[in-house]
Amino acid sequence: MSELVNGKGLSLIPKADAKQSLKDFKSDQEVRxxxxxxxxxxxxxxxxxxxxxxLRRENIVFVSGIGCSSRFPYYLxxxxxxxxxxxxxxxxxxxxxxxxxxxxxVITGDGDALSIGGNHLIHALRRNVNLNILLFNNRIYxxxxxxxxxxxxxxxxxxxxxxxxxxxxxxxISLAIGAEASFVARTLxxxxxxxxxxxxxxxxxxxxxxxxxxxxxxxxxxxAFEPLKDPGLRDDITLKLEHGQPIASASKAVVRxxxxxxxxxxxxxxxxxxxxxxxxxxxxxxxxxxxxxxDEPAFEHVPIGVFRQVERPAYDVLMAEQxxxxxxxxxxxxxxxxxxxxxxxxxx
Amino acid sequence: xxxxxxxxxxxxxxxxxxSGDGMQLTGDRFTAGTAEFGNDLSTLPNFPAEIxxxxxxxxxxxxxxxxxADHDILTPGxxxxxxxxxxxxxxxxxxxxxxRGADIIANTDEFTKRNLQKVGYDGNxxxxxxxxxxxxxxxxxxxxxxxxxxxxxxxKKDAERSKNMFALxxxxxxxxxxxxxxxxxxxxxxxxKPEIAKANIAAFQAGWNYxxxxxxxxxxxxxxxxxxxxxxxxxxxxxxxLAYGLIAASVQSKLPLFLGSYPITPASDxxxxxxxxxxxxxxxxxxxxxxxxxxxxxxxAFGGSLGVTTTSGPGVVLKGETVGLAVMTELPLIxxxxxxxxxSTGMPTKTEQTDLLMAMFGRNGESPVPIVAPSxxxxxxxxxxxxxxxxxxxxxxxxxxxxxxLANGSEPWRLPEIDELPDIxxxxxxxxxxxxQPYQRDTETLARPWAVPGTAxxxxxxxxIEKADGSGNISYDPGNHDHMVRLxxxxxxxxxxxxxxxxxxxxDAGVLVLGWGSTYGPIAAAVRRIRKSGGKVAQAHxxxxxxxxxxTGEVLKKYDKVLLPEINLGQLALLLRARFLVDIxxxxxxxxxxxxxxxxxxxxxxxIDGGEQGV
Numbered sequence: 018m019s020e021l022v023n024g025k026g027l028s029l030i031p032k033a034d035a036k037q038s039l040k041d042f043k044s045d046q047e048v049r050x051x052x053x054x055x056x057x058x059x060x061x062x063x064x065x066x067x068x069x070x071x072l073r074r075e076n077i078v079f080v081s082g083i084g085c086s087s088r089f090p091y092y093l094x095x096x097x098x099x100x101x102x103x104x105x106x107x108x109x110x111x112x113x114x115x116x117x118x119x120x121x122x123v124i125t126g127d128g129d130a131l132s133i134g135g136n137h138l139i140h141a142l143r144r145n146v147n148l149n150i151l152l153f154n155n156r157i158y159x160x161x162x163x164x165x166x167x168x169x170x171x172x173x174x175x176x177x178x179x180x181x182x183x184x185x186x187x188x189x190i191s192l193a194i195g196a197e198a199s200f201v202a203r204t205l206x207x208x209x210x211x212x213x214x215x216x217x218x219x220x221x222x223x224x225x226x227x228x229x230x231x232x233x234x235x236x237x238x239x240x241a242f243e244p245l246k247d248p249g250l251r252d253d254i255t256l257k258l259e260h261g262q263p264i265a266s267a268s269k270a271v272v273r274x275x276x277x278x279x280x281x282x283x284x285x286x287x288x289x290x291x292x293x294x295x296x297x298x299x300x301x302x303x304x305x306x307x308x309x310x311x312d313e314p315a316f317e318h319v320p321i322g323v324f325r326q327v328e329r330p331a332y333d334v335l336m337a338e339q340x341x342x343x344x345x346x347x348x349x350x351x352x353x354x355x356x357x358x359x360x361x362x363x364x365x
Numbered sequence: 366x367x368x369x370x371x372x373x374x375x376x377x378x379x380x381x382x383x384s385g386d387g388m389q390l391t392g393d394r395f396t397a398g399t400a401e402f403g404n405d406l407s408t409l410p411n412f413p414a415e416i417x418x419x420x421x422x423x424x425x426x427x428x429x430x431x432x433x434a435d436h437d438i439l440t441p442g443x444x445x446x447x448x449x450x451x452x453x454x455x456x457x458x459x460x461x462x463x464x465r466g467a468d469i470i471a472n473t474d475e476f477t478k479r480n481l482q483k484v485g486y487d488g489n490x491x492x493x494x495x496x497x498x499x500x501x502x503x504x505x506x507x508x509x510x511x512x513x514x515x516x517x518x519x520x521k522k523d524a525e526r527s528k529n530m531f532a533l534x535x536x537x538x539x540x541x542x543x544x545x546x547x548x549x550x551x552x553x554x555x556x557x558k559p560e561i562a563k564a565n566i567a568a569f570q571a572g573w574n575y576x577x578x579x580x581x582x583x584x585x586x587x588x589x590x591x592x593x594x595x596x597x598x599x600x601x602x603x604x605x606x607l608a609y610g611l612i613a614a615s616v617q618s619k620l621p622l623f624l625g626s627y628p629i630t631p632a633s634d635x636x637x638x639x640x641x642x643x644x645x646x647x648x649x650x651x652x653x654x655x656x657x658x659x660x661x662x663x664x665x666a667f668g669g670s671l672g673v674t675t676t677s678g679p680g681v682v683l684k685g686e687t688v689g690l691a692v693m694t695e696l697p698l699i700x701x702x703x704x705x706x707x708x709s710t711g712m713p714t715k716t717e718q719t720d721l722l723m724a725m726f727g728r729n730g731e732s733p734v735p736i737v738a739p740s741x742x743x744x745x746x747x748x749x750x751x752x753x754x755x756x757x758x759x760x761x762x763x764x765x766x767x768x769x770x771l772a773n774g775s776e777p778w779r780l781p782e783i784d785e786l787p788d789i790x791x792x793x794x795x796x797x798x799x800x801x802q803p804y805q806r807d808t809e810t811l812a813r814p815w816a817v818p819g820t821a822x823x824x825x826x827x828x829x830i831e832k833a834d835g836s837g838n839i840s841y842d843p844g845n846h847d848h849m850v851r852l853x854x855x856x857x858x859x860x861x862x863x864x865x866x867x868x869x870x871x872x873d874a875g876v877l878v879l880g881w882g883s884t885y886g887p888i889a890a891a892v893r894r895i896r897k898s899g900g901k902v903a904q905a906h907x908x909x910x911x912x913x914x915x916x917t918g919e920v921l922k923k924y925d926k927v928l929l930p931e932i933n934l935g936q937l938a939l940l941l942r943a944r945f946l947v948d949i950x951x952x953x954x955x956x957x958x959x960x961x962x963x964x965x966x967x968x969x970x971x972x973i974d975g976g977e978q979g980v
Contacts, residue, residue: 104686114661352612
């Protein structure tokens with residue numbers, strides 16, 4: 018197996034000659050989200066983060082599906098493909114699998130990724146295609162004007178559910194870990210520093226990285242993530258996941274529970290040694306999965322950061338290796354030889 | 366004992382048995398020997414969708430028909446001269462197709478009371494006068510096979526499994542087929558199980574020797590090699606030719622081939638074949654579903670690959686949305702639809718031409734897509750290159766409509782000279798110094814530039830939302846939309862396709878028989894019959910269904926009557942009537958099987974004689 022398999026995420030992508038700035042990544046298109054939408058903050062964070070990568074702009078491609086978030090590619094001066102509902106991971110898979118020299122990003126929302134495109138998402142994750150998937154989760158359908166989404170809480174009153182929604186929501190982090198994802202993280206639209214730190218780790222990972230971004234829809238589901246933003250609450254309920262660091266907030270800590278699982282307890286009731294130390298690289302996904310279930314009931318304590326990051330060969334590299342191996346074994350393809358293969362006979 | 370040898374000009378053999386009896390393999394090997402011998406040939410495999418249907422039942426019967434001759438032939442033949450029936454079900458399922466006087470070679474060991482009852486025979490047809498019209502050769506194939514393998518360390522069941530090779534040996538003797546290839550084939554196939562290889566070879570040779578010595582067969586037959594055009598030949602099926610055509614298109618376009626596909630009968634063999642040729646830089650991606658298959662192919666096309674997806678009817682339905690996106694983003698994409706009998710799951714292993722209108726119109730909005738249809742198994746090679754040529758030159762998705770009959774049928778193929786294949790290479794867009802306009806068109810082809818990621822200065826965004834002409838920016842302007850709808854249509858209408866050629870040897874036929882796709886063989890064979898008996902008839906075959914050749918209307922209007930046989934309920938007829946106001950006479954049968962030449966000859970004669978109803 019080549020050294021690239023375990024190389025860093027950007028090693029195959031050509032580097033820019035000159036230093037870049039935020040301006041280089043802004044397109045000339047007018048941004049058309051509702052005033053106050055969380056998407057603006059994410060766009061600004063991404064635009065100011067991309068120069069840091071130092072990649073050739075022409076080797077970056079943003080692929081999206083359908084929905085408010087999927088307008089994202091138009092606003093970046095890179096290559097972009099605004100595709101069809103739910104199919105961005107499939108289209109991006111073909112692109113990334115055939116072009117290991119590209120940095121391919123998928124921009125999607127909770128409806129796009131988890132409803133109509135759920136199948137493509139889980140298969141991209143298990144294949145470990147070289148993609149950075151940014152899942153904007155606002156727990157509502159925005160572009161179709163306010164129906165409940167697959168991440169809406171049970172009992173959500175919306176236009177299509179006047180008596181409350183009945184379906185149990187997906188937890189995107191649990192879903193991704195269950196789908197064999199090699200990189201899974203959660204961050205918040207309004208915390209640019211954290212968001213960019215997660216993007217930094219996601220881009221350094223070769224393979225599929227799934228980043229759930231809690232994003233506020235101020236029109237149809239305003240303040241959905243307010244507890245995480247409220248200065249009086251956030252420091253207590255936010256459990257920042259950092260590899261090698263104890264998992265704790267100002268007042269809470271995660272410890273091993275007597276039943277073998279994990280639980281959140283008051284920080285001052287336990288010693289430092291008892292607090293669980295985060296191991297994002299643990300090959301066993303069960304602890305990362307348990308962490309993803311901590312915010313039940315919602316917003317009592319919410320882990321954010323990188324839940325899981327394990328090294329696994331990326332699909333594009335494996336595919337390219339098979340082509341190279343075929344050439345090594347049999348030599349490069351020769352059309353005339355191909356046609357003459359099998360039983361032939363000559364007439365005349 | 367010297368046996369009599371009789372000369373024949375052509376023979377049609379049908380091997381029939383249980384789906385587990387290895388009839389397809391037997392047919393394939395007989396075909397290989399026949400091809401090697403130099404006869405012209407055409408084959409028709411016919412098998413159930415179930416991998417192992419209940420043994421001994423009518424639905425479980427699998428057959429393989431082979432027509433071979435000392436002259437060029439066009440179809441797998443209407444009615445077998447010889448039926449090899451491995452059990453009562455195989456006899457009963459195929460008897461209706463046998464003309465009086467045909468030979469039946471029946472495996473008597475399987476004509477047990479229980480097996481006979483399973484298919485509703487009261488008595489044993491081999492012993493009463495049920496088969497009086499035919500020449501019956503009752504051969505205990507199973508027990509002869511077992512006896513010939515007595516020296517081998519095999520269970521009785523394993524020994525019995527070689528009975529198809531015994532049958533192949535017998536038929537190979539009967540028709541003077543060469544044996545070397547079958548022997549080396551068996552050695553290779555069972556290289557890891559030498560005992561099984563030896564047993565199969567022994568059974569094969571025992572079958573041959575049985576023919577030589579038994580009194581059941583007093584005559585053997587010789588069919589001289591056919592006088593075909595000079596060249597190097599090989600036998601090829603439609604799916605294999607199509608896969609090779611895609612590889613050739615990749616080489617000739619200098620674009621890496623990317624196949625995104627989901628397994629589906631009868632298209633899967635194209636995926637299997639392409640996955641063997643990675644040394645050509647071919648990437649094959651088995652997707653999670655049909656939608657992801659075409660999505661990945663389109664993504665790869667955006668990145669500068671020759672993007673291909675392969676499927677059959679039910680898969681096409683799922684891909685429609687992505688095809689629309691390819692129309693809107695004007696990227697090259699090849700959509701291979703190996704048509705099968707529908708609707709819904711229909712009859713997956715049976716053939717039909719019922720997806721023409723879906724390929725033509727099966728998308729939302731005004732969404733034109735070019736359509737190319739191969740006419741014979743080997744023509745799938747050229748048709749694939751032609752589809753790629755159009756896709757790449759005009760930056761458009763293209764439908765390639767094969768079908769189950771072409772896919773699994775085979776014929777000798779005269780190999781093309783590589784340097785005679787068309788150059789279908791294209792240029793990616795390069796920066797000109799001016800602001801890049803992703804929807805600025807080539808004035809001749811109306812194609813937009815293909816600017817692939819990695820090209821500095823051409824960064825741009827595309828998508829499914831309507832584009833402003835030139836800039837490609839999102840546009841909801843009413844006038845722009847009307848203009849763009851017409852532009853996309855004009856681009857497809859303007860594709861250069863060769864003129865429709867008419868074969869009208871006397872120049873004064875009143876009836877034109879028109880066809881498209883896989884009906885070529887039966888129509889051409891029927892036309893020959895009419896002409897042989899002194900009748901006059903013209904023939905034309907459409908390879909391009911969209912756009913149609915420029916002279917199509919002119920050709921249709923030149924004849925008093927136009928007869929159009931289709932394996933659907935008149936899909937092309939509907940298009941031609943609407944477009945040219947010509948009163949086409951349709952002939953339609955949708956039985957999951959190709960037309961028979963004799964059947965079509967009767968229809969043509971009827972139309973010549975004044976009949977108007979295609980029925």
